[in-house]
Amino acid sequence: MKKIISLFIIASTTLTTLQAQQSSNDYITAVGVKFFPGALTVKHFLNDNNAIEGLGYFWQYGSRITGLYEHHTSFNAVDGLKWYVGAGAHIGFWNDKWKNNYPSRNSGVAIGIDGVLGLDYKLKTAPLNFSIDWQPSFNFIGYNYFEGGWGGLAVRYTF
Template sequence: MKHKLKHLYIFLVFIFTLAQHSHVKAQDYKTLIAYKNGAGPGFMAKKLLPNESAFSAQIIFKQGGFTLGAFRTFHEVAFPKKNSQYFFYYGYGTHFRYYREYTSKNIFKPFRPGMKRRGNYVALGLDGILGIEYRFLKYPFVLSTEFNPNFELGGANYFKVNLNMFTAGIAYTF
């Protein structure tokens, strides 16, 4: 828990320092830097293109290691007749993952504790991404939540499907 709070504290100090020394308005959403938490704490940088598509890169810290990901996303207004501040986004990407610890569970004995495996594991994977974000009109901040299903080749199981990758984030736009 202290580790997650440390990441959040560093991100917030960085954002507020950046906000004080720049003259940015919320409508200048061209680049985004985010702190994300859920599947693991991490950071994301996103570059929005003129046609409401974007390229993004992220790093997530989990299981004694990290995951580096790159995505191509497409943004659309989620509720065009009700509110233009909510944006729905979807896309695809890839990731590289390194981790030192893995917990495997027997699906036929769900109440038994998982077995921990330790070692150095490397995996490559393909990702999908589906999310919604709320853009503030007067302030250069964005709140988001996303679902990031993926599958990996390599690692402790040689093939793994991850469907529990939900994250929430706060971002600064400039």
């Protein structure tokens, strides 16, 4: 009988937590995917306005790991919508296909800095978050150049 009561208490606590999470516009941590060129993403809020985000990109030319620090500000007119700006760094590893398409860029490694500007929206009725952003970057190691085509749409499950 004690096991049944304990199980009931654990299940009730879990359901209450999930319901509270689904009816909130805020979240602490979110995990998901980002489209273009394709990444796994984890975002974690350090406080109400500041978050860190880690991205692992994988595509036909190689892979790239990016870390970002983001400052979020709410839009008062729309519940759950925030805009954010931030900065970070990346390291990328390019494969032979990339090297063959760009023979003047002989290095297979790129290290640089990133900026980010975007919108972040948390659904009130479900533990889902959507964001869209632009993430320009500049490589200092490897072939030195500006990349303005990073960014995309992220879909995440919130905790």
